[in-house]
Structure formats: structure tokens, C-alpha cells
Amino acid sequence: MTDNDILVEVRDLKVHFPIKRGVLFDRTIGHVKAVDGVDLRIPRGQTYGLVGESGCGKSTLGRALLQLTAPTGGEVVFDGVELTTLPPARLRAMRRRMQMIFQDPMSSLDPRQNVESILTEGLQTHGIGGNRDERRALIGEALDKVGLPRWALSRYPHEFSGGQRQRIGIARAVVLGPELIVADEPVSALDVSIQAQVVNLLDELQESLGLTYLVIAHDLAVVRHISDTVGVMYLGALVEEAPSDRLYTEPLHPYTRALMSAVPVPDPDVEDRRERILLAGDLPSPANPPAGCRFHTRCPWAQPTRCADERPVLRDIGGSRVACHWAERIASEELRPNHAGAGVTRASDGGEAPESVPIPAPTVKADSTDG
Amino acid sequence: MALLDVNDLSVTFARRGQRTVHAVDGVSFSVDAGEVVGLVGESGCGKSVTSMAIMGLLPRRPGTRIGGTAVFDGTDLLGLDDRARRDIRGRDVAMIFQDPLSSLNPVIPIGLQVTEVLARHRGMTGDTARKEAVGLLDRVGIPDPNRRLKEYPHQLSGGMRQRALIAMAVACRPRLLIADEPTTALDVTIQAQILELLKELVQESGTALVMITHDLGVVAGMCDSINVLYAGRVVETARRRPLFRTPRHPYTAGLLGSVPRLDSGRGEPLNPIPGSVRDVLSWPEGCAFAPRCSRRLDACLDETPPLVRTHDGRSYRCVDPVPLPGVVPAQAGQPGTPSPERNEEETRD
Structure with a gap:
């Protein structure tokens, strides 16, 4: 893969939010390390x-990539241009080429703007289309692409169903002719039968317009379905990155394994046969992440050496990038999960009693402030 | 006799100047x-x-009618007065809601909210x-329960x-538990913990559990039998395995076909159900799913399909169900066609 094929490259990206306290003078008493050193590359025309939970x-990573949240450190290179140091005027011009689709179409569309006005706004900002007729033609094309009828132009967001609203959100992104689209939970607010419509639409648009996607979602099945490469995040850092199929057939990081095993599959036969890795406790606070490997407090495979004091870096293992000291030995089953931290249950046939039913053990720090 | 028998339950909301829902x-x-x-259902x-309605939690308004x-x-349960209902609710029948933040009282410590139930029903x-x-709290896996109470x-x-x-x-060891989307607001790893906990409760105490969810994956792992709802009616009822192996109602089949699965590959196109839940006929005008159905016949729009057992x-509510594998599909509109699943009594609601 040559460098020309890479549309977006993120190097050691960091976003830290200060925690402030004080009455008269805000004193910074710490930082929430929302994103803490992420490297990733997205090839042109592919989906990343x-x-993560x-x-x-x-x-935050998605927003920092688009410079919607200012990164604390690191670089974002879009098509050869470094964005973090770009002057505001030039950054605005670049924004046409990178658009975003939001999770909740009801709150990301202005209820008092009709569809035409919503779609025109971006065109005007970027000075695309000389007059109203030209803009109308562009908007019409965008509506066709996302499968909305022309009469939608004069309607308001509340007149549409959830799936149609999400199509308006997609049209707003597509009308500017972007190269990169960051989609943050594009289908999670939609009903199951509608999700598939939107997922298929995103796939079609990618094919016809040659779009590059960064899809952010918590639903692993959806992500697997539309991604070429999948990155798994835990507490601000990537723990594993692999081609989609490989990640699902051969997850290497213990967190990825736990995540995969926790996703319910709509098939009773699969559900009854699955080995479920139950993680103990909740996500630790990102303001005070555990030392060493950030996952070691919940990891069923945590070892007495290295895990607690040495932060693992992403390293190549047969095509995947994994941040785990023991990935090979876990994959070869040389290391077995210890039952202190979590339990592995295997449902017996017929979906009756799991053979061992451990209550998730309270090993995690009790003052985790997740939510 | 089952522990809970819901029969012909109906709820309508009427508002002046608007169509009754x-x-x-x-x-x-x-x-x-x-x-x-x-x-x-969706x-x-x-x-x-x-x-x-079963829990008696619907607001009493003039336009709200509950039948069955x-x-x-x-x-x-529907015929009880408030006093009798309060005695049963929380003691024999309990409910878990979707969003724990809005169903817990934000200004009262957790401990008091738990002991309140114990005081009301068990006199503790x-x-x-x-x-x-x-x-x-310890039983449900909350670490350091003494501190958490405060x-x-x-x-x-x-x-x-x-x-x-x-x-x-579960404070009063209820015999029936209704869980309304208990894990929808949670992350998958936490969801797995909670589902495991609910399974345990059912196995250990013999509690009956009604699991309300939109997630077919959760259903596949938990439920013994499943009712699929569409537009206020049960369109299909089956045990777990038959439902997933051979869905008969086109809506069930459509739902199963439209869910991306963790164990299916990249790029396999999904088969969405066209249209949206808004495109619904009212049942008396025919099958409510007909506008979105790929197997629609003229008969679907004429009258409500009867419940076929x-x-x-x-049981399912469809005049032209998805055929079982290896069975020649019966022609719709000819109930007498001799096919194995057609020679049963057809009951009509």
C-alpha cells in the first residue's frame, strides 16, 4: 500500500479535557484523558x-479527527495536509471534504428549518453553486442518492420517520461532495428493520461515490458488517486493530475476546454453544486510568508480571495490531483465564443452567465513575 | 393453569379530535x-x-381504556382496586425498567430505596x-454494598x-418479574453481566420472567418462548428454536433477515424490511404489516388475518405464511389445501 492510498493518517493523537474546581479561580486538578495516543490510517475508499464501550x-477521536474538538497533541494528516496547525480559513475550506453524520437525527437537524434550507446551508457556506437553481439541482441529486423524494424539500424534520431523518442527515453530508465521512453511531437510534436500510445505503454510497468512512459504533455486528478494518478502543487507546473478518474470527486482545463473546447473536444454537467471557465490574474512570495495561483490572488473563506496570504498545501479530503483552500465549491457550477476575461460562445444551455461574467478582475499584 | 395468563388484553388511547389509538x-x-x-418488537x-397495563401503571385518564x-x-390484575394492587405489586409481581437513572429517585440514597420495599411488604x-x-446488593453483584447503601x-x-x-x-422474591428492555441502555459487556444475573434468578428461585426487548440476540439466548408483536398485536408465537429456525410470519422472517450478525461476513447485503413502522394499517382494515410485506396478497388488505394455531x-397471524422448508406452500385463500400445518383448528379472535 503506497502512501497515496492513505486518505487520513492520525499520529499519536491526544485529547485531554481539564477537570476544574474552585470558586473564584478555576484550578485544574487533573485531566480526563479521553483519547490518549492513538495512531491509525484509513486508506482511500475504505471503511474504518x-x-468500544x-x-x-x-x-472524541472522531471529533478530534475533524478538528471539531481541538486535539491536545498529535497530528491528523488528511490527504497530505496537516490539519492541527492549519489556519482557520484554510481549515474551513478543507471541511467541505470531510463531513459528519450524527447519531440522533432528531437533535442534529434544526426543527425550524425545512429540508431545502438544511441542505442549502452547507452549499452557501462553501460557495458551491452560483445561484438558487444550480443549488437546487445539486440538492435534488443528493436527495436521489439517499432515496428521498423531491417533495421532501419543503418539509420539516418532524414530518419524517426516523429512517428518513437519518437520510436527510446523510444527504446534508453528501451534498458537499466530501471524500471522508465520519459517521458517529449512524444507526443506533433506529429500529432494527430500519437499521438495515441505512446500512445498505451507506454501502451503496461508498460504492458509487468512492467515499471513505470512519464509522463509530458500539454495535459490533453493524461495524463488522460495514468495515474493512476495525479498531477496538478501551479507555482512550486502541487495544486491537485488524481486518474486519480476522478480528471476528481470531480476536487476540482479551478485551476484544470478551466484547465478542458478550454480543448476543440472534440464533439459539449459537447462543447455547457460546463460551461467554464475563468481565468483572465497570470501565475505570478515564480521569484516573489504571497504570500499566489499562485493561488489567478487568482482564481475565491478567498476569502478575508486566500487566500492572508496563503499558503495552500495539504490535503486529500476523496481520493484526494488538496491545497485549501476552497475546500469543493467550491465543495458543498456553495461558488460561484466571477465575479471580471474571468467569467464563459455557451454557449447557438446551439453554439451561450454565455449568459455572459466577457472580461477577467485585475486583474493580469501587469508585469508578462511569456515567 | 399458568402463573400469569394474559387474555385478549387491549389498551386504547382516545383523544378528542384525534383518531383513537x-x-x-x-x-x-x-x-x-x-x-x-x-x-x-420494534x-x-x-x-x-x-x-x-399488567402492572397497573398506565395513567388513569378518561380516554384510556383497558380491556381483557x-x-x-x-x-x-386488571380488576384490582388500588389498595390490593399495591399489595401485590413489588411483593408478588415486580418490574425492572429500561432506564435506571429515571426510575430511581435521584434525591434518596440507594439504601433507603431498597429498604422502603422491605418495609412496605415484609415489615422489616x-x-x-x-x-x-x-x-x-451483594447478591446482585454490587461491590462494597455497605458503602453503596449511603x-x-x-x-x-x-x-x-x-x-x-x-x-x-427481587427484594420480596416476587413470583413474576417483568423486565422492560433491562439492558438497552447498557454496554455489551455490562449487558452480558445483567442477563447472566437474570438467568440465575430465574433458575434459583423459579421466578417467571417476562422479557420485553427489541434485541433478537437477547431473546435467542434467554427466552423459552417468544411472542413477536407488530402494531399492537401478537403476530407470531413460538418456542425459541422453531421461531429462529423457521419463522412463519413474514415480519419475523424480515426482522431476522435484516439484523447484521456478528458471525456473518463483510459486505453480505442485509435484507431490510421496506417502509417504516409508520406505514401501518389499522388492523380492522386488514393485516397491519401488509404495506411493508413482500408476500402480500389482495386478501391481506380485505380483513384481519385470523390467528392460526x-x-x-x-401460532401466527398470516394468510400466506413463509413455507416450512420441504413443504409445498399452500395456496392462500384455500384453507382446505392438505398440507401438514394447515389441518389444524383455526381460531379467530
Whole structure:
């Protein structure tokens, strides 16, 4: 893969939010390290899926990539241009080429603007289309692309169903002719039967317009479905990155394994056969992440050496990038999960009693402030 | 006789100047002790209204009508007066809600909210109640329960709050538990913990569990039998395996076909159900799913499809169901066609 094929490259990106306290003078008493040193590359025309639980920093990463949140450190290179140091005027011009789709179409569309006005706003800002007729033509094309009828132009967001609203949000991004679209939870607010419509639409648009996607979602099944490469985040850092199929067939990081095993599959036969890795406790606070490997407090495979004091870096293992000291030995089953931290249950046949039913053990620090 | 027998439950909301909404329309199902029954459907299908009606939680307004029966252990829950209902609710029948933050009182410590239930139904006070509450929190996997008792809901994480809510629900060892989307607001790893906890409760105490969810994956792992709802009616009822292996109603089949699965590959196109839940006929005008259905016939728009009961205990509401594999599809409109699943009694609601 040559460098020309890489549309977006993120190097050691950091976003730290200060925690302030004080009556008259705000004193910074610490930082929430929402994103703490992420490297990733997205090849042109491909989809990079970012998964992780709430609070892992995946949305902040997406926003920092688009410079909607100022990064604390690191670089974002978009098509050869470094964005973090770009003057505001030039950054604004770049924004046409990178757009965003939001989770909740009801709150990301202005209820008092009709669809035409919503779609025109971006065109005007970027000076696309000389007059009203030209803009109308562009908007019409965008509506066709997302499968909305022309009469939608004069309607307001509340007149549409959830799926149609999300299509308006997609049209607003597509009308500017972007190269990169960051989609933050594009389908999670939609009903199951509608999700599939939007997922298919995103796939079609990618094919016809050659779009590059960064899809941020917590639903692993959706991400697997539309991504070429998937990155798994935990407490502000990538713990594993692999081609979509490989990640699902051969997850290497203990967190990825736990995550995969926790996703319910709509098939009773699969559900009854699955080995479930139950993680203990909640996500630790990103303001005070554990030392060493950030996952070691919940990791069923945590070892007495290295895990607690040495932060693992992403390293290549047969095509995946994994941040775990023991990934190979876990994959070869040389290391077995210890039952102190969590339990592995295997449902017996017929979906009756799991053979061992451990209550998730309270090993995690009790003052985790997740939410 | 099942522990809970819901028969022909219907809920309508009428407002002056607007069309009456049939939120729930002739829903029947039953739950035995130790059984997990699922109510599955998308938003607006009436699954939550069903549970609220059973629990007597729907606001009393002039326009709200509740019909049918919900017989719990010989008593019709719908016919009870407020006093009798309050005695049963929380003691014999308990409920777990979707969003733990809005169903816990934000200005009262967790401990008091748990002991309140114990005081009301089990007459426990003071130290006995506190000890019992510690036991309950410990039982649902909340670490350091003594300290947690003094904390307020906002100090707990989402998973903890849901555990606290479950602790309150099981405080009086209810015989029936209704869980309305208990894990929808939670992350998958926390969801797995909570589902495991609910499974344990059912196995250990023989509690009957009604699981209300939109997530077919959760249903596949938990429920013994499943009712699929669409536009306020049960469109298909089956045991877990048959439902997923051979869905008969086109809506069930459509739902299963449209869900991306973790074990399917990249780029396999999904088969969405066209249209949206808004495109709904009212049932008296035909099958409510007909506008979105790929197997629609003219007959679908003429009258409400009757509930067909097959000999293996399944039932569905469709005149032209998805054929079973290896069976020549019966022609719709000719009920006499000799095919194995057609020679059963057809009952009509």
C-alpha cells in the first residue's frame, strides 16, 4: 500500500479535557484523558470501524479527527495536509471534504428549518453553486442518492420517520461532495428493520461515490458488517486493530475476546454453544486510568508480571495490531483465564443452567465513575 | 393453569379530535413459573404498554381504556382496586425498567430505596432491613454494598444502577418479574453481566420472567418462548428454536433477515424490511404489516388475518405464511389445501 492510498493518517493523537474546581479561580486538578495516543490510517475508499464501550473515547477521536474538538497533541494528516496547525480559513475550506453524520437525527437537524434550507446551508457556506437553481439541482441529486423524494424539500424534520431523518442527515453530508465521512453511531437510534436500510445505503454510497468512512459504533455486528478494518478502543487507546473478518474470527486482545463473546447473536444454537467471557465490574474512570495495561483490572488473563506496570504498545501479530503483552500465549491457550477476575461460562445444551455461574467478582475499584 | 395468563388484553388511547389509538389489540400470552417469555418488537408495537397495563401503571385518564384479563395466580390484575394492587405489586409481581437513572429517585440514597420495599411488604425496619438490603446488593453483584447503601443514584455507574434496580425488584422474591428492555441502555459487556444475573434468578428461585426487548440476540439466548408483536398485536408465537429456525410470519422472517450478525461476513447485503413502522394499517382494515410485506396478497388488505394455531403449539397471524422448508406452500385463500400445518383448528379472535 503506497502512501497515496492513505486518505487520513492520525499520529499519536491526544485529547485531554481539564477537570476544574474552585470558586473564584478555576484550578485544574487533573485531566480526563479521553483519547490518549492513538495512531491509525484509513486508506482511500475504505471503511474504518471504531468500536468500544461508552466512555472509551471513540466519539472524541472522531471529533478530534475533524478538528471539531481541538486535539491536545498529535497530528491528523488528511490527504497530505496537516490539519492541527492549519489556519482557520484554510481549515474551513478543507471541511467541505470531510463531513459528519450524527447519531440522533432528531437533535442534529434544526426543527425550524425545512429540508431545502438544511441542505442549502452547507452549499452557501462553501460557495458551491452560483445561484438558487444550480443549488437546487445539486440538492435534488443528493436527495436521489439517499432515496428521498423531491417533495421532501419543503418539509420539516418532524414530518419524517426516523429512517428518513437519518437520510436527510446523510444527504446534508453528501451534498458537499466530501471524500471522508465520519459517521458517529449512524444507526443506533433506529429500529432494527430500519437499521438495515441505512446500512445498505451507506454501502451503496461508498460504492458509487468512492467515499471513505470512519464509522463509530458500539454495535459490533453493524461495524463488522460495514468495515474493512476495525479498531477496538478501551479507555482512550486502541487495544486491537485488524481486518474486519480476522478480528471476528481470531480476536487476540482479551478485551476484544470478551466484547465478542458478550454480543448476543440472534440464533439459539449459537447462543447455547457460546463460551461467554464475563468481565468483572465497570470501565475505570478515564480521569484516573489504571497504570500499566489499562485493561488489567478487568482482564481475565491478567498476569502478575508486566500487566500492572508496563503499558503495552500495539504490535503486529500476523496481520493484526494488538496491545497485549501476552497475546500469543493467550491465543495458543498456553495461558488460561484466571477465575479471580471474571468467569467464563459455557451454557449447557438446551439453554439451561450454565455449568459455572459466577457472580461477577467485585475486583474493580469501587469508585469508578462511569456515567 | 399458568402463573400469569394474559387474555385478549387491549389498551386504547382516545383523544378528542384525534383518531383513537389501539396501542395493544387483543394480546394473549401466558407465563409459567421458572419460564422466560419474550415480547419482541420494534418501537410502537405495544410491548411496553402491555407490561404497564399488567402492572397497573398506565395513567388513569378518561380516554384510556383497558380491556381483557391478566390473571395472576387466580386474581385478575386488571380488576384490582388500588389498595390490593399495591399489595401485590413489588411483593408478588415486580418490574425492572429500561432506564435506571429515571426510575430511581435521584434525591434518596440507594439504601433507603431498597429498604422502603422491605418495609412496605415484609415489615422489616431498622437494622434487619439494612442487613437484608446489604445482602440483596451483594447478591446482585454490587461491590462494597455497605458503602453503596449511603450513595445516591448519580454516584453509581449505569450497570450498578441497573443492579440496584434489580435488587429492589427481587427484594420480596416476587413470583413474576417483568423486565422492560433491562439492558438497552447498557454496554455489551455490562449487558452480558445483567442477563447472566437474570438467568440465575430465574433458575434459583423459579421466578417467571417476562422479557420485553427489541434485541433478537437477547431473546435467542434467554427466552423459552417468544411472542413477536407488530402494531399492537401478537403476530407470531413460538418456542425459541422453531421461531429462529423457521419463522412463519413474514415480519419475523424480515426482522431476522435484516439484523447484521456478528458471525456473518463483510459486505453480505442485509435484507431490510421496506417502509417504516409508520406505514401501518389499522388492523380492522386488514393485516397491519401488509404495506411493508413482500408476500402480500389482495386478501391481506380485505380483513384481519385470523390467528392460526398449529399442532406444535405455534401460532401466527398470516394468510400466506413463509413455507416450512420441504413443504409445498399452500395456496392462500384455500384453507382446505392438505398440507401438514394447515389441518389444524383455526381460531379467530
